[in-house]
Amino acid sequence: MTTAGKIVNNEIHLQSIHHQQTQPHQLHPPEHSDGEPETKKQEMPLDTSTYSLALLRLDGRRWNELRRIHAQINTQAAADGSSYLEMGNTKVLCTVTGPAEGRQAGQRGAKDNEAKVEVEIGFAGFSGLERRKRKSDKRTLEMQHTLSTAYSSLLLTHLYPHSTITLTLHILSQDGSMLAACINASTLALIDAGIPMSDYLVACTAASSATTSDSDNSDPLLDLNNLEEQELPFLTVGTLGRSDKVSVLICESRVRMERMESMLAVGIDGCKRMREILDGVVKEYGKRFS
Amino acid sequence: MPREVEISIIEREFIQNALQEGIRRDGREFDAFRPLELNFGDEYGVADVQLGKTRVIVRISVDVVAPPPERKFDGVFQIVTEFSPMASPAFEVGRPTDAEVILSRVLEKAIRRSNALDTESLCIIAGLKCFALRADVHIVDHDGGLIDASCIAVMAALQHFRRPDVIVEGEKATVLSTRERDPIPLSILHQPLSVTFSYYEEGNLFLVDADLAEEQVRQGEIIITMNRHGEICQVNKYGGAPVEPLDLLNLNNVALQKVKDISKFIQQKLDEDAKKRDAGGLMAELSAENAR
Amino acid sequence: MAPSQAAQVNLSPAELSFLRSSLSQTPPIRLDNTKGPRDFRSMVAEYDVLPSTNGSARIALDDGTEALVGVKAEVEKSLWRPNVEGRRALSIAAGDVDMTDDDKLESHDNKGKGQNSWIEISVEIPGYRDDDALPVFLASMLTESLLSSGELKDRLYINNRFHWKLGIDILLLSPPLSYPLALLSMTTHLALLTAHLPALKSEKDEDPLFDDDWDAAVPLYPKSDSSGGANVDKPPVIVLAMAVGPNIIFDPCKEELAVADAVLAIACAPSNASSTGPRIVSIRTIDPPSHLTPPAVPNAMNSATGGVAPASTAEALTQRELLSASGVWTPPRGGMKRDLIKRVSSMVVDKGGVAEEVIAALQAIEVG
Numbered sequence: 038m039t040t041a042g043k044i045v046n047n048e049i050h051l052q053s054i055h056h057q058q059t060q061p062h063q064l065h066p067p068e069h070s071d072g073e074p075e076t077k078k079q080e081m082p083l084d085t086s087t088y089s090l091a092l093l094r095l096d097g098r099r100w101n102e103l104r105r106i107h108a109q110i111n112t113q114a115a116a117d118g119s120s121y122l123e124m125g126n127t128k129v130l131c132t133v134t135g136p137a138e139g140r141q142a143g144q145r146g147a148k149d150n151e152a153k154v155e156v157e158i159g160f161a162g163f164s165g166l167e168r169r170k171r172k173s174d175k176r177t178l179e180m181q182h183t184l185s186t187a188y189s190s191l192l193l194t195h196l197y198p199h200s201t202i203t204l205t206l207h208i209l210s211q212d213g214s215m216l217a218a219c220i221n222a223s224t225l226a227l228i229d230a231g232i233p234m235s236d237y238l239v240a241c242t243a244a245s246s247a248t249t250s251d252s253d254n255s256d257p258l259l260d261l262n263n264l265e266e267q268e269l270p271f272l273t274v275g276t277l278g279r280s281d282k283v284s285v286l287i288c289e290s291r292v293r294m295e296r297m298e299s300m301l302a303v304g305i306d307g308c309k310r311m312r313e314i315l316d317g318v319v320k321e322y323g324k325r326f327s
Numbered sequence: 328m329p330r331e332v333e334i335s336i337i338e339r340e341f342i343q344n345a346l347q348e349g350i351r352r353d354g355r356e357f358d359a360f361r362p363l364e365l366n367f368g369d370e371y372g373v374a375d376v377q378l379g380k381t382r383v384i385v386r387i388s389v390d391v392v393a394p395p396p397e398r399k400f401d402g403v404f405q406i407v408t409e410f411s412p413m414a415s416p417a418f419e420v421g422r423p424t425d426a427e428v429i430l431s432r433v434l435e436k437a438i439r440r441s442n443a444l445d446t447e448s449l450c451i452i453a454g455l456k457c458f459a460l461r462a463d464v465h466i467v468d469h470d471g472g473l474i475d476a477s478c479i480a481v482m483a484a485l486q487h488f489r490r491p492d493v494i495v496e497g498e499k500a501t502v503l504s505t506r507e508r509d510p511i512p513l514s515i516l517h518q519p520l521s522v523t524f525s526y527y528e529e530g531n532l533f534l535v536d537a538d539l540a541e542e543q544v545r546q547g548e549i550i551i552t553m554n555r556h557g558e559i560c561q562v563n564k565y566g567g568a569p570v571e572p573l574d575l576l577n578l579n580n581v582a583l584q585k586v587k588d589i590s591k592f593i594q595q596k597l598d599e600d601a602k603k604r605d606a607g608g609l610m611a612e613l614s615a616e617n618a619r
Numbered sequence: 620m621a622p623s624q625a626a627q628v629n630l631s632p633a634e635l636s637f638l639r640s641s642l643s644q645t646p647p648i649r650l651d652n653t654k655g656p657r658d659f660r661s662m663v664a665e666y667d668v669l670p671s672t673n674g675s676a677r678i679a680l681d682d683g684t685e686a687l688v689g690v691k692a693e694v695e696k697s698l699w700r701p702n703v704e705g706r707r708a709l710s711i712a713a714g715d716v717d718m719t720d721d722d723k724l725e726s727h728d729n730k731g732k733g734q735n736s737w738i739e740i741s742v743e744i745p746g747y748r749d750d751d752a753l754p755v756f757l758a759s760m761l762t763e764s765l766l767s768s769g770e771l772k773d774r775l776y777i778n779n780r781f782h783w784k785l786g787i788d789i790l791l792l793s794p795p796l797s798y799p800l801a802l803l804s805m806t807t808h809l810a811l812l813t814a815h816l817p818a819l820k821s822e823k824d825e826d827p828l829f830d831d832d833w834d835a836a837v838p839l840y841p842k843s844d845s846s847g848g849a850n851v852d853k854p855p856v857i858v859l860a861m862a863v864g865p866n867i868i869f870d871p872c873k874e875e876l877a878v879a880d881a882v883l884a885i886a887c888a889p890s891n892a893s894s895t896g897p898r899i900v901s902i903r904t905i906d907p908p909s910h911l912t913p914p915a916v917p918n919a920m921n922s923a924t925g926g927v928a929p930a931s932t933a934e935a936l937t938q939r940e941l942l943s944a945s946g947v948w949t950p951p952r953g954g955m956k957r958d959l960i961k962r963v964s965s966m967v968v969d970k971g972g973v974a975e976e977v978i979a980a981l982q983a984i985e986v987g
Contacts, residue, residue, distance in 0.1 A: 115683025115793035126671075130792060132745070159743055162788035163672045163689030175435070178428045187566025190547070205745045207790055209687070210671055272562065282530070282569030286549070288562040291441050294579045297559060301572050 095264055096125075103241075103260045103307060108221070108318045110229045118230025122222040125262055126212035131222040132205045133230040139201030152197035154188045156181040158206045158219065165211050180216055184223060187275065187285050193233040202232060213263040214242045216273045216287060221315060228319055236278030239311040240285060243304035244271035245296040257296075257303035270296070274304035278312055281305050331417035334543040342544045346527055352540060353379075358581055360536045361472070363589070365483055365596045371510065372488030376480040379538060380470035385480040386463045387488040391502060394450065394457040402449020403459035406434050406481065414469040426473070433474050433563060434464065437519045437552040438481055441560035445514040451493055451500050458490060460513075471539040474550055478521040483593050487600065488513055517554040520589050522582040524549045530570035533578065535585065549575070551582040555590045630877060632915030632948035639878040640946060643864030650874055657966075657973055659870040662805075664984050666813040674814025674839065678806045682872060685792040686802050688810040690839075694777065694827055695737075695784040733772025733782075738765060740787045742803065744795055757800055760857070760903060761789070761807060764886030767900040770852040771811075774839065778824045783816060797873040798905065800884055804857035809981050811854040814839040855888040855900050856977055860963045861907065862955070867963055869973055879907040881955040885967050887974035897974040899964060904955060914939070915948040 093099065104125030113119035118133035136152050158177050162168050184204065192202065204226065206219050217240035224238050244258045246269055261271050270292035275285030283305070292300075342352055351357065361379030368375065372387030394401060408431040410418035418424065423431075438444070449458040462484065464477050489510030494501045525537035525545035534541060542548075547567020552560040559579065564570075630638070641648040647656050654660075660680045669675040672689040679685040740762045742754040765771060765787075775783040787810070789803050815836035817829035830836070840853060861871045861879040868875065876882065882905040887897040918924040920938060929935035939949055967974045 113683065113685060113793055114679070114681075115685070115796055128669075132792065134794065157745065159745075159790070161687075161689060161743070161790055162741055162786055163669060163675070163691045166671075168691040168693060168784075168786040168788070175428060175432050179432045182425055182429060183565045185566075186547075190567055207687075207792060209669060209689075277569045280569070281572055283564065283572050283575060284569040285566055286562055286564040286575065288559060289436055289440065291558055291560050294553065294557045294559050294583065297562075297579060298576055301575065305572060 094258065096262060098260075100246075100256050101259050101303060101306070103310060103314075104262070106311070106314050108225060108315060110225050110318055110322045116226075116230075118226045118228070118232070120222050120225035120229060122218055122225065124214055124218045124221070124260065126210055127214055127218045127262075128208070128210040129218045129222040130207040130209060131219070131226040132207075133202065133223075133226045133232070134205070135202040135230075136197040136200040136232065137203075138199070139203075150198050151189075151194035152192070152200045152202050154185045154192065154194070154202050154204065156184040156188075156204045156206070156223075158184075158208065160208045160211070164208050180219065183216065183285060183287065184219060187220070187238060188223065188227070188234075191234050191236075191238050191277070191284065192227065193235070196233060202227075202230075211263065213261045213266045214273070216240065216285075217242050217260075217275070220275050220285065221311060225315060225318065229322075236280070237312050237315060238275055238277060238284055239308045239315060240273055240275035241304050241307035241311055242266070242271050242273050243300045243307065244269040245292060245300050257299040259303050259307045272297075272300055272304065274301060274308060276305055276308040279309065331415070331543075334540055338540065339544050342541060343527065346532060346534075351534070352538070357533065358535045358585075360475075360585065360589075361538070363479070363592060365479070365593065367483075367487050367596070367600045372484050374480045374484035374487060376476050376483065378472050378476040378479075378536065380468055381472050381476050381538075382466075382468040383473070383476045383480045384465045384467055385477070385484040386465070387484050388461050388463070389488075389490050390459045390461070391451065391456055391500075392459040393455060394453075396454075399454040400450050401446045402457040404439060404444055404446050404449070404462075405460070406431065406439060406462045406464065408434065408464045408466070408477070410466050410469075414466045418466075418469070429565070430464075430474055430477060433521065433550060433552070433561070434477060434481060436561045437478055437521055438485075441519050441552075442516055443482070443519050444485060445516050448514040449490075452495060452498060455498065456500050460488075460490075469539065471542045472523060472536045475521050475523050475536060478519070478552065479589060479593065482515075482518050482520060483596070485513055486515055486518070486593065486597055517556065517558070518590055518593075519552050519554050519560040520586045521550055521552040522585045524551070524578055524581075526568070526570060530568055530574065533574070533581075535581070549578060551578060553579070553582055553586055555583075555587045557583055630874065630912075632913065635878050635909075635912055636915065636946055636948040638874060639863060639948070642868065642875065642878060643866060645865065647863070647866045647868060649868065650872055656866055656868045657976075659977070660872070664806075664809060664981075666809050666985060672814075673816060674810045674812075676806050676809035676813065678802060678809065680802060682796055683793055684796045684799060684802055686799065686806040687790045687792055688803075688806045689788050689790075690810050690814045691786045691788070692775075692783045692814075692816055692839075693786070694781055697780055697782050732776045733774070735766050735772065737772050737775045737782055738762065738785045738787065740765070740789065740807075742789045742791070744791045744799070746794060753795070757803060758789075760800060760884065760886075760901075761787075761804060764804070764855040764857060764888075764901045765807075765811075767886075768852060768855065768888050771839075771854070777819065777827050780824055781827050787811075797871070798859060798876060798882075800857055800905075801859040801870060804855070804886070805977070805981060808854045808856045808978075809984060812840055812981065813985055853889040853978065855886045856974065856981065857884050857886045858967055858973055858977060859884055859905075860967065860973075862959055862963070867959075867966060876907050877909050877912060878951075879909050880951045881959065882907045883955070883960065883963050885964060885974075887967060887978075889975075889978055896968045896970045896972055897978065899968055902960075902964070907951075909951055912948070912950050914950055917945070917947040 098104070107123040109121045111119060112121045112130070113132050116132035117135060120131050122129050139153060158181055160177070204223050206222065208215065220238060220240035227234060241259065242261045244261050244265060246256045246258050258265065258269065261269070270290035272286060272288035274283055276282060277284050345352065355361070364377040366375045367373060374385045376383045392403060394403065408427060410427050412418050412420060449460060451457050462481050464481060466473060489512055491505060491510050492503045492508045494503065522535060525534045525541060525548050526532060527546055529546070537545060547564065550563040554560065638650070660682060662678050662680050664676065664678045666676040668677045669689050673692045674690040675688060677685065677687045740758045742758040744754050747754050775785055777783060787807060789807060791799055791803065815838050818835045818837055819827060820830050821828040858869060859871065859882065860867055860869050861876060861882045863878060863880055871879065884903045884905055885899055886901040888900050889897050919926040920929055920935065922928045929938055966972055
């Protein structure tokens, strides 16, 4: 038995183990169809031969389905660039200010010959299940650091010496895949701001579900919600546009190293689809100006 | 505000060109750690790690407190990092730099969140009393590789530490001094260790344990924490130049080998230390003869 | 961190002077010349934008400032409150109605049982820290006006042991282009107006149990049409007014604020009796940025243009006093006259005044 995802010669092969003939619609996320994925739990196929991959998740998705993704670009009139992104119930609003003269230009370790990317993430008090103020704890700081280093190398910062590009992210609703949603929203907002970058940076989460204790046979899952994130080992992977190259990879849970491959493969595949979706949003917006 | 001295352009190019020719600044192999030294203090739970010029001292201390109400059956375990200005002019007391935040976050995830320490064993009386363990990480000298060195130091110190024994009678707990009863080691569930890879040449060239100059030239870093059983505790790649996924998987194998080596090294040092403390063994203690 | 210059105005003394003189004319010519002194900026508003909150609203003004408010209610255990006893003792002492019977007290309405701490407001403004002066001041101003009516906090009472804790999170999504108080207040007003609490199914001092059906939820602010509309409470709304010369201008934009003589923030709530206009619940003066603008140097005081530079600051000051009418920009000094406050307040609260207009407009959003 093989794992579902394989990386062979740097090519991602996603193969459905049991059904070799995957339905074309199954490989496409439900946002191409209309409406949300069915929330009602469907009759679980009890035939064990197809169970491990036809398994429906808590919200009725299949293992390789993304949640409904809704994205808008240029939502804020006053910002240089802005975007709004929903991944299921995770909702993020991003605004970009700059490139502008920074408050502390040339300080704080910024190099003089390139722009500095500053990131500010604010969790709205109403974003979680319970109202809580979460400001500048270590986790948020780490997320800010991740975004700032990822975009510093992606944006063509050398075009804007002595300046600062500020990303402000408002998290309006949390339901898993926070970092991935922040990355995707930031990419859209930076495109809206017209800051040159080499390609889309898109991100996705992938998990490894342990249906059996046998570590060789675990199903990878794509795009986790909050419940799944708490239960399963998962990673966030961010890739650069159409290539398979990994720019961001954060894994915070304990997992066997053998499972990494399939998780990575599924995540990268998800990123590719994410890129298509975001690209569609940008092109749709661009049509207004043609 | 002090800043890290930036590496000069000539030095930068020298390192890059040398790497292209397959030579590191100090002549190491690409996948070699700097000479690692580990010393334990006179007290239990003090570990002094030197990785090349980088030096990290970790001290474990213990206290008895009331457990947090939401976790009645757990003890408290805390890792506190402190960057001393002594280590590098770029460090300032009271103002955490990005590097400090990341280090404490990585240690937190690597050791605390992966349950390296069985915190339940620190509970004395559920809901009333528990041990609060605190690991103070002092960066004494900074020459790159802080995360790897700190991780080694914390794990070695935890394994070296002995907590005092307690007697529980109903709701009353008595902590026994080390003279009354031998202190007992902590229950360590697994030993996560970090290996930081720095990469160059658009992700085609990976170095293990870069020193400060190499860190300043690198295009990105990948921090892999795993234990010697091949369980990944965390992987962090905060941006930087993109790399091929296959390389990432290969790094896991390299990391596993390194982690196995370091684990063995720590164990060997622990054994040596135990032997030293137990000079003469049980027989010497039991014998009536003394030095007079 | 948004650039800090968003908070300041970059206008030259000549521009400031021009703006001030055009605003002082009768009728004033505003920066947006299609608007009269009492006109507000046009806005786009929507409510119920966040499904995970009890009430939410988003308002975007046409200059790009945008605010989002989420109201979240959580059941919280009440602390033992000595003031309930104290109040009872007081009422007895005053020879009031005897209310020693516990059941009787409970069957009464919840008047006076609410606590100020049951409502928590936080304001988040990009580029500012939580403890910066602006967000703290805005939050306290909004809290103050909301608590002053007293009826809202009483409605959060569930029983002797439990109450609702209302968390109001106010997010300014854009940099603070103009003084955001009025916008935040209007957004909060709309969010509170449309907020609902689940219907209570349990009785008296039982652990509270609520109806799962969201359709059965009761509005936080009871609708007027159900009971004839005589005695309904509505959330307050804050109106910003500024004085320039003889004129009073409402909803000033950032540039207009830069030439203001004085700025007043007036919080109004609709009055209980339908015959009178809204009532003022709180009022504050706001230090306008015009006080910080640099003064112009008139030719007579500029040695480069043949004038004589004043020898001392005192001399400069007296010379400036003489120049006040000449159109050379001098930052306004001093506070507000009582007469001015009176004029502003009457414009706000009079029948058909500004406050009534605003409240009616926000009400129309919910109905429409």
